[in-house]
Amino acid sequence: MLELLEALLSSTLEYCPALVFAALGGMLCERSGVVNVGLEGMMRTGAFCAAVAALSMPTPVAILVGMLAGAALASVHGYLCIRWRSDQVVSGMALNLVALAGGTYLLESLYGPNGTPPIQQLTRWHLPGLSEVPLLRAFSGHSALTWLALVLPFAFHWVLYRTPLGLRLRAVGEKPHAVATLGLSVAGLRWLAVLGSGLFAGLGGATLSTAVLDRFEQHTPAGLGFMALAAMVFGRWTPLGTFLAALFFSAANALRIGLASSAPGLLEVVPQGFLLALPYVLTLLLLALQGQRTHAPAALGTPYEQESR
Amino acid sequence: MSDRLRAVLPSVFSVFLALAVCWCLIALTHDATKATEAYLHLLRGGLGDWAKYLEEGTSTLLTRPLGEAAIKASLLLLTGLSVTVAFKVGLFNIGAQGQMLVGALTAAVVGAQLKLPALLHVPAALLGACVAGALWALIAAGLKLTRGVHEVISTIMLNWVAVSLVDNWLVVGPLRAGAGTVLSTTGTAQIAASAHLPRLLGDSSRLHLGFPLALAVALAIWVWLARLRTGFETRAVGLGAEAARAAGIPVGRRMLGAMGLAGALAGLAGALLVLGTELRYPGSLGAPYGFDGIAISLIGGNHPLGVALSALFFGVLRAGGTNMQLLNLSKSYPELIQGFALLFVAGRLVWLAFMRRRQTAAPTAPVAPKQPEPSPEVPRA
Numbered sequence: 001m002l003e004l005l006e007a008l009l010s011s012t013l014e015y016c017p018a019l020v021f022a023a024l025g026g027m028l029c030e031r032s033g034v035v036n037v038g039l040e041g042m043m044r045t046g047a048f049c050a051a052v053a054a055l056s057m058p059t060p061v062a063i064l065v066g067m068l069a070g071a072a073l074a075s076v077h078g079y080l081c082i083r084w085r086s087d088q089v090v091s092g093m094a095l096n097l098v099a100l101a102g103g104t105y106l107l108e109s110l111y112g113p114n115g116t117p118p119i120q121q122l123t124r125w126h127l128p129g130l131s132e133v134p135l136l137r138a139f140s141g142h143s144a145l146t147w148l149a150l151v152l153p154f155a156f157h158w159v160l161y162r163t164p165l166g167l168r169l170r171a172v173g174e175k176p177h178a179v180a181t182l183g184l185s186v187a188g189l190r191w192l193a194v195l196g197s198g199l200f201a202g203l204g205g206a207t208l209s210t211a212v213l214d215r216f217e218q219h220t221p222a223g224l225g226f227m228a229l230a231a232m233v234f235g236r237w238t239p240l241g242t243f244l245a246a247l248f249f250s251a252a253n254a255l256r257i258g259l260a261s262s263a264p265g266l267l268e269v270v271p272q273g274f275l276l277a278l279p280y281v282l283t284l285l286l287l288a289l290q291g292q293r294t295h296a297p298a299a300l301g302t303p304y305e306q307e308s309r
Numbered sequence: 310m311s312d313r314l315r316a317v318l319p320s321v322f323s324v325f326l327a328l329a330v331c332w333c334l335i336a337l338t339h340d341a342t343k344a345t346e347a348y349l350h351l352l353r354g355g356l357g358d359w360a361k362y363l364e365e366g367t368s369t370l371l372t373r374p375l376g377e378a379a380i381k382a383s384l385l386l387l388t389g390l391s392v393t394v395a396f397k398v399g400l401f402n403i404g405a406q407g408q409m410l411v412g413a414l415t416a417a418v419v420g421a422q423l424k425l426p427a428l429l430h431v432p433a434a435l436l437g438a439c440v441a442g443a444l445w446a447l448i449a450a451g452l453k454l455t456r457g458v459h460e461v462i463s464t465i466m467l468n469w470v471a472v473s474l475v476d477n478w479l480v481v482g483p484l485r486a487g488a489g490t491v492l493s494t495t496g497t498a499q500i501a502a503s504a505h506l507p508r509l510l511g512d513s514s515r516l517h518l519g520f521p522l523a524l525a526v527a528l529a530i531w532v533w534l535a536r537l538r539t540g541f542e543t544r545a546v547g548l549g550a551e552a553a554r555a556a557g558i559p560v561g562r563r564m565l566g567a568m569g570l571a572g573a574l575a576g577l578a579g580a581l582l583v584l585g586t587e588l589r590y591p592g593s594l595g596a597p598y599g600f601d602g603i604a605i606s607l608i609g610g611n612h613p614l615g616v617a618l619s620a621l622f623f624g625v626l627r628a629g630g631t632n633m634q635l636l637n638l639s640k641s642y643p644e645l646i647q648g649f650a651l652l653f654v655a656g657r658l659v660w661l662a663f664m665r666r667r668q669t670a671a672p673t674a675p676v677a678p679k680q681p682e683p684s685p686e687v688p689r690a
Contacts, residue, residue, distance in 0.1 A: 035461075037403075037461065037465075076652070080652075080655055080656050080659075084656055084658045084659050085658065086655050086656055086657075086658060087655065089401055089403075089461055090603075090607060090651070090654075090655045091652070091655040091656075093403070093600070093603055093604075093651070094604070094648060094651040094652035094654075094655045095652065096600075097600065097604060097644065097647065097648030097651055097652075098645070098648035098649055098651075098652055099648075100641075100644070100648070101641045101642075101644035101645035101647070101648050102645055102648070104639050104641040104644075105334070105638075105639045105641055105642055105645050106338070107639075108638070108639035108641075109338045109339065109637075109638060109639060110338065113639075223469065226465055226468075226469065227469075229462070229465065230462075230465075230466060233462055271477075271478040271482055272477050272478065273473045273474050273475075273476075273477035273478025273479070273481075273482070274473075274474075274478065276469075276472075276473035276477050277469070277470045277473035277474050280466040280467075280469045280470045280473070281466075281470055283462075283466050284452070284458070284463060284466045284467070284470075287452070287456070287458040287462065287463065288452055288456045288458055289456075296459070
């Protein structure tokens with residue numbers, strides 16, 4: 001029993017960083033009032049660029065490249081949505097389509113359809129003290145990114161709720177005109193948030209291709225970006241809520257994989273499709289239950305126009 | 310510049326710019342001659358090899374590619390219309406993929422399990438798919454109306470629920486062909502011959518009844534939106550729900566109706582795929598036609614006839630895409646063109662500002678303003 005729990009915990013810690021980073025990125029963007037359904041595309045771009053960069057440079061640097069690539073895609077989103085006040089959902093979906101087809105195209109024309117050549121995976125930290133203790137053993141043997149994923153939500157929480165910058169970011173998503181009245185730049189704050197979300201979504205993608213796997217595969221990130229979106233909504237647009245939701249989704253995923261490998265008999269009773277659908281159904285149910293009392297930022301999805309009220 | 314031109318030109322520019330950008334992409338990853346050759350392949354694969362036809366005179370050189378293009382176009386057209394109809398009532402239907410999946414599965418089940426004469430079997434399967442798609446879409450509409458759940462989130466979630474339940478449970482479990490035996494096949498059982506959509510050109514092309522059907526549906530939607538009272542009310546709700554309510558239009562009922570219709574259209578697309586070409590529900594549905602519908606609808610300016618044009622155009626490109634593999638290029642290339650086109654359409658305010666500046670600058674002074682002016686208030690089409 002303890003071993004099973006340990007395996008589940010370890011597997012959750014292995015899979016959660018990508019989801020946590022992307023979901024936090026999405027949350028940052030949406031708290032500033034800009035919808036970001038392009039997370040999937042930014043993750044894909046980050047994953048691809050990190051995998052390609054890691055072929056010729058050390059893996060940690062390659063992860064930075066992946067983050068910058070995600071931010072580059074986000075800058076297109078920002079340009080269209082902030083500078084030109086385009087429809088934010090349309091722009092995000094367009095970025096998804098471009099990243100999906102573009103990733104496949106570049107992969108096939110540069111490396112063939114099966115994925116990029118294998119790269120040096122990020123080093124895993126084996127903690128000598130922990131590997132003796134039962135249960136806590138699960139925390140050993142993960143990359144630094146797992147630890148970052150465990151700390152980052154608290155950093156986000158601190159920035160959003162304890163610093164002036166966080167107050168401004170939240171305000172610009174609730175009532176941008178009030179922010180403008182204070183002489184602050186609405187566009188500047190939103191740019192900051194959008195670029196930041198690109199960085200973190202790119203980091204999430206880079207995590208997939210450098211820590212979870214050792215290459216970029218054709219279907220990376222296979223819907224994880226949309227899952228991140230669900231985690232953000234499920235977590236009611238707060239850093240810690242988002243973190244918990246992402247952990248929950250990763251645990252559900254770990255449970256599914258664990259069940260498939262350790263107890264194949266159980267999958268006869270509970271089909272795998274049910275477990276796959278579970279996080280999405282739960283998100284829908286929760287949204288339906290909380291009803292009109294919405295937790296979304298008030299100005300989410302509305303482009304800022306100085307003249308409007 | 311007339312308003313109509315102003316509505317159409319950004320889409321046309323966007324498509325051409327996308328073609329140019331993608332040409333440059335091949336030129337960068339390979340070389341320029343290969344890029345040009347690739348575009349010729351694309352045209353030959355979608356419109357037929359006219360040069361060879363004039364030489365040899367075998368008509369299948371034309372009918373086969375054109376038939377493939379028509380098949381692809383009819384799927385894109387129906388999912389595009391699905392997104393368009395939802396847009397008209399002010400909802401963003403990202404769930405066409407899930408609705409299509411549910412529709413395709415229903416068509417496959419009705420086609421394989423029922424025993425009916427051909428005259429009834431095909432309509433029964435089509436209708437079943439429409440109903441299934443509509444019900445799937447109505448979940449999102451119902452959540453929106455009763456609980457205020459935003460439809461973008463709920464349709465994305467419903468897509469994944471549909472994929473999980475259909476592709477990972479029903480098709481590999483209870484509905485798998487030869488379920489309960491040791492037979493290891495993927496997908497559901499073959500549909501009965503009476504449920505096949507009739508081929509229009511016999512053996513010379515795979516073109517089937519679905520193409521004229523899709524065109525007729527587009528025409529009907531256009532007439533409905535432009536000429537009928539309920540269509541007008543639907544558009545009124547999309548332009549301003551509060552004003553529509555004040556005018557006595559039943560806003561909730563119009564939203565439910567439009568979303569149900571959107572789901573039915575996506576379900577119909579799934580039925581065409583199953584009854585026309587796949588002849589069963591395959592292991593997975595393959596290309597994400599539902600997501601393509603978003604691009605097709607927006608590039609077509611959310612107008613049924615514009616959607617038909619953009620579906621035909623990208624249908625030709627899609628059919629030609631399979632030809633790209635002869636050049637060792639990815640067959641996802643047309644999707645890349647489509648993605649870029651949508652991205653440029655998303656920036657249509659940029660185009661409009663550009664066009665306006667050209668117009669005002671041309672007759673007077675050639676000096677362009679250094680800073681681009683604030684974008685004009687243009688009502689969305």
